[in-house]
Amino acid sequence: MYVIPGDALPVDILFSRQYTVESPNLNIVEFTRHGQRSYRVTKAHLKTGADASQLVVYVPGWWNTPSDESTQAIVKALLTKHPIILVLDTQLAFCRGYVSSASRVKSLAQALYSFLKKLNQNGYPLPSAHLIGFSLGAHVVGIVGKMVRNKLDTRIGRITALDPAKPCFSKTKYRIDVNDAVFTQVVHSSPGVLGVEEPVGHVDVYLNGIRPQPECMNVTVTLECDHSQAWRAYTKSVLNKTALVGRECSDWGPLVDDKCDGREAVVGYGVSSTLRGIYVVKTVQGNIVEPAIQLRVFNPFDIHTWW
Secondary structure, eight states, rough: OOOTTTTOOOOOOOOSGOOOGGGGOOOEEETHHHHHEETTTTTTGGGGGGGGGGOEEOOOOOOOOHHHHHHHHHHHHHTOOEEEEEEEOHHHSSSHHHHHHHHHHHHHHHHHHHHHHHHHHHHGGGGGEEEEEETTTHHHHHHHHHHHHHHSSSSEEEEEEESOOOOOOSSGSSOOOOOGEEEEEEESSSBBBBBSSOSSEEEEEETTTTTTOOTTOOOOOOHHHHHHHHHHHHHHHHHHHSEEEEEESSSSHHHHHTOOOEEEEEEEGGGGGOEEEEEEEOTTTSSSOOOSSSOOOOTTOGGTTTT
């Protein structure tokens, strides 16, 4: 039995067949400026039509649904830029204990990959696709990117990973990494706690460095609030291109020491696909986001959230 270093969770448990989610039971929710409709993931490729040229797919995180605060905020913002947004409904897989949910990441990725494969077979160029994932959803889109690269000999054009979950995901094989898309951007808001700490993208954005988020200073339990700042800040950047301006860090040391002094660049939704490196964004309390409300996240100090 192989154990992931640092996680103490057996790979053969996390990614065994007994923890799969069958594709026929999964839905994709299609959002447009005129409303929404839901399809089985196995049929959704037949419904996207001409709008597929603007394909953006969002994968929510643990205990998030297509109708919750985080998904609705991101979708509403993205609809100001795109005519159609697809959301993978992760309720069957992620509305349960954390470890049980983490074990279903690969099967969700397989279902989304199958959907994208059919689109590709129907002529849609996957380098034009943008996949966005929050927390566990960030690893779903990362694994999809790996599958597309390895099986279809093409690449997803852009992946945005919003504070990809750390617990259970220390191995690159099973999580988001820089090679999963032509351009991979990662927004970190709870590095080393609920989110992956190290840089794993072409561009890694650290909100307020590696410190707790100032927007969460007055919140009793800051874990969930810190984690949520990634999607909240990204949503702001969709609505306002200059909402997130980062300062480049030459390497990890200046980031840790809060001494980044490189060039400034727009990050978040408006980031250039040619940008590279580590960037720190300083937020002002109350300026970018409001404290999270009733967002359920994995608490490593509470065993009741494990299973």
